[in-house]
Amino acid sequence: MTHTINLNHITKIEGHAKLFVEIENSKIKKCELSSIEGARYFEGLLKGKHWFEAHEITSRICGICSCGHNVAALMAIENALGIPVSEQSKVLKKLLTFGERIRSHAAHLYFLALPDYLGYESALAMTPKYKTEVKRALKLMKIGNDIVRTIGGRDMHQVTATYGGFLKIPTKEQLNDLADRVKGLKEASIETAKLFLSLKQRPAVNECEYFSLYEENDYPMIDGPLVSEKSKFDKDQYLDYFKEYHNKYSTANFVAKDDVSFVTGSLARMNNAFDKLSIDAKKVATDNGFKIPNKNPYNNNVAQAIEIVDALDQVMKICTELDPVDEKPPKVNVKAGHGIGAVEVPRGTLFHEYTLDDKGIIQHANIITPTALNLKNMEDNIREIIPSLLNLKDEEKINLEIEKLIRAYDPCFSCSTHFLKVKWHKVLTKS
Amino acid sequence: MGKPKVGVYGLTGCAGCQLTIIFNEDEILDLIDLVDLKAFPFIKSHNEDETFDLVFCEGLVASNEDLVTLKKVRDKAKILVALGACAHTGCIPAYRHWTLKENYEHLLYDKNHDIQDQEPTPIDAHVKVDFTIPGCPPDGKEILNFVKDILNGKTPKKYNNPVCIECRRNNNDCLLIEGKPCMGPITAGGCHSVCINGGFECWGCRGPTGDANYEAWINDLRSKGFDDNFIKTRMKIFAGLKMEESAFKILK
Numbered sequence: 001m002t003h004t005i006n007l008n009h010i011t012k013i014e015g016h017a018k019l020f021v022e023i024e025n026s027k028i029k030k031c032e033l034s035s036i037e038g039a040r041y042f043e044g045l046l047k048g049k050h051w052f053e054a055h056e057i058t059s060r061i062c063g064i065c066s067c068g069h070n071v072a073a074l075m076a077i078e079n080a081l082g083i084p085v086s087e088q089s090k091v092l093k094k095l096l097t098f099g100e101r102i103r104s105h106a107a108h109l110y111f112l113a114l115p116d117y118l119g120y121e122s123a124l125a126m127t128p129k130y131k132t133e134v135k136r137a138l139k140l141m142k143i144g145n146d147i148v149r150t151i152g153g154r155d156m157h158q159v160t161a162t163y164g165g166f167l168k169i170p171t172k173e174q175l176n177d178l179a180d181r182v183k184g185l186k187e188a189s190i191e192t193a194k195l196f197l198s199l200k201q202r203p204a205v206n207e208c209e210y211f212s213l214y215e216e217n218d219y220p221m222i223d224g225p226l227v228s229e230k231s232k233f234d235k236d237q238y239l240d241y242f243k244e245y246h247n248k249y250s251t252a253n254f255v256a257k258d259d260v261s262f263v264t265g266s267l268a269r270m271n272n273a274f275d276k277l278s279i280d281a282k283k284v285a286t287d288n289g290f291k292i293p294n295k296n297p298y299n300n301n302v303a304q305a306i307e308i309v310d311a312l313d314q315v316m317k318i319c320t321e322l323d324p325v326d327e328k329p330p331k332v333n334v335k336a337g338h339g340i341g342a343v344e345v346p347r348g349t350l351f352h353e354y355t356l357d358d359k360g361i362i363q364h365a366n367i368i369t370p371t372a373l374n375l376k377n378m379e380d381n382i383r384e385i386i387p388s389l390l391n392l393k394d395e396e397k398i399n400l401e402i403e404k405l406i407r408a409y410d411p412c413f414s415c416s417t418h419f420l421k422v423k424w425h426k427v428l429t430k431s
Numbered sequence: 432m433g434k435p436k437v438g439v440y441g442l443t444g445c446a447g448c449q450l451t452i453i454f455n456e457d458e459i460l461d462l463i464d465l466v467d468l469k470a471f472p473f474i475k476s477h478n479e480d481e482t483f484d485l486v487f488c489e490g491l492v493a494s495n496e497d498l499v500t501l502k503k504v505r506d507k508a509k510i511l512v513a514l515g516a517c518a519h520t521g522c523i524p525a526y527r528h529w530t531l532k533e534n535y536e537h538l539l540y541d542k543n544h545d546i547q548d549q550e551p552t553p554i555d556a557h558v559k560v561d562f563t564i565p566g567c568p569p570d571g572k573e574i575l576n577f578v579k580d581i582l583n584g585k586t587p588k589k590y591n592n593p594v595c596i597e598c599r600r601n602n603n604d605c606l607l608i609e610g611k612p613c614m615g616p617i618t619a620g621g622c623h624s625v626c627i628n629g630g631f632e633c634w635g636c637r638g639p640t641g642d643a644n645y646e647a648w649i650n651d652l653r654s655k656g657f658d659d660n661f662i663k664t665r666m667k668i669f670a671g672l673k674m675e676e677s678a679f680k681i682l683k
Contacts (some may be wrong), residue, residue, distance in 0.1 A: 064447070
């Protein structure tokens with residue numbers, strides 16, 4: 001007997017995607033997760049543009065991680081042209097990406113993931129009974145947006161960060177105000193972590209390599225080599241480790257390393273750098289039984305919740321310690337060059353790579369997003385989990401579990417390419 | 432009258448405009464109480480597509496799926512709103528019109544795939560659009576005010592003054608005078624000059640004002656050393672297919 005699971009349009013994810021699974025005699029013959037987003041060809045559009053246009057254009061790849069694209073493009077061009085970057089500029093870039101991590105995780109956890117666990121179709125439907133939780137989500141999203149707005153001048157597609165520096169530097173008063181307000185939300189972040197740590201997760205093991213950037217002194221964000229349990233390599237070597245391949249059913253890039261399944265994202269960061277989390281983030285995790293290494297893919301949600309606690313602590317620390325000086329961005333000497341930028345965006349590791357000619361015109365651009373990196377692993381895990389789900393019998397329940405798994409990865413199909421809607425077809429064949 | 436039935440749909444885009452609705456963190460729950468939100472697949476699993484009083488549509492048409500969705504929502508919506516620059520102008524993805532095929536063609540992996548490419552176009556190239564909320568992304572409060580107007584039976588007004596009016600009011604130093612290729616004089620405002628407040632020149636994301644002096648602006652940029660190719664690219668990159676043809680005639 002042949003079953004097909006055909007989720008034509010997956011909801012509550014960023015972007016549009018569909019899933020097709022074919023099961024014959026309890027064996028999975030096909031499992032294809034694909035983007036159904038129209039192609040936008042960003043890399044093609046970048047060819048022939050000036051070096052100083054890359055960050056503004058690529059910010060538009062994604063609404064929810066616009067800061068990440070922005071910062072990755074800035075770093076890649078800074079590397080290509082040897083633009084000096086002050087310590088203050090590095091710290092301000094981090095603030096932007098921490099603000100984004102907070103708003104993105106809060107939006108994903110409460111609006112896209114939590115309704116599945118509580119048995120609602122949306123966070124809006126949850127509101128009458130779970131008003132405290134929904135309001136908490138909105139407060140966390142707001143502080144994330146306010147951080148981005150204060151540092152970046154705008155909550156989406158920020159404008160102040162530029163090559164080597166910032167066009168406008170926040171004042172000490174603004175940073176103090178942010179620190180105070182972030183402090184006021186600390187309890188909300190702890191409650192969020194506790195809530196997600198208390199959810200019952202389906203047992204599952206994602207045996208693969210967990211990759212993230214690694215920083216000696218900080219939890220991974222915008223610097224350092226790539227690491228996993230087994231490997232360590234410079235970000236410039238990313239294409240040697242992450243092979244890009246094209247498949248027949250999607251506009252997104254799929255990547256595999258030595259054909260070994262691997263994943264990036266919150267859980268990977270946590271597996272690689274748990275000890276670098278803030279004291280309170282570590283405490284809430286260990287007090288509530290979170291163990292490292294953690295290989296249950298559903299726990300990416302839990303890792304995101306813990307990361308919000310850490311991000312608030314980091315923002316408080318930076319805002320308290322930084323005494324901003326009004327420095328101007330450096331003058332840039334345009335020359336031929338090649339550079340790579342890597343950033344830990346909310347969903348995992350993001351790479352931007354540019355080659356410039358001697359007039360600073362972009363000759364080649366390569367952008368690899370975490371969802372593209374994670375897609376194969378998502379498929380592998382869906383394939384893995386389906387046999388245990390078939391006992392559930394009820395199609396709706398099976399679909400919900402698959403969607404929960406996909407949402408735990410917090411995929412962004414806008415970046416790679418958009419939702420999930422579930423439609424079952426049963427084909428009876430002679431067997 | 433009961434609560435208006437509202438839908439929010441996304442075509443090909445970055446989801447930023449849909450997020451901008453939700454990022455009205457202090458008002459979003461009250462707003463949702465005032466309407467009957469029938470469909471918003473980005474944040475809802477149950478989406479009813481019967482008939483709508485009001486539909487916000489984000490994104491541009493870049494695939495056959497987009498076109499099917501767009502035509503379906505147009506048929507079911509009394510009022511269709513183009514939300515944001517992609518729906519309004521085609522924004523950055525529409526730059527494909529002026530890009531050599533060889534630069535991007537290889538990036539599409541499967542030419543026989545059931546998702547077929549469409550010429551990247553703003554939504555009014557395919558269906559009648561009743562209102563446009565411009566910007567990449569629009570200002571969140573602008574979306575709230577739009578809904579308030581509709582709820583109060585008022586016709587939402589289009590802001591058509593150039594960005595420079597708000598920019599002067601915000602006391603910014605003129606970036607054109609500083610030698611930056613700012614599009615403020617030829618771009619519709621309503622954004623509170625948010626980019627220029629942050630020290631970054633306007634890239635024209637809200638589309639042309641309509642009665643701008645293109646010649647004076649182009650000559651000013653030329654005098655600052657920007658060549659016609661650069662100026663042309665800037666005029667197209669966000670304003671997309673809405674930049675006036677007459678403006679390009681001045682350029683070589």
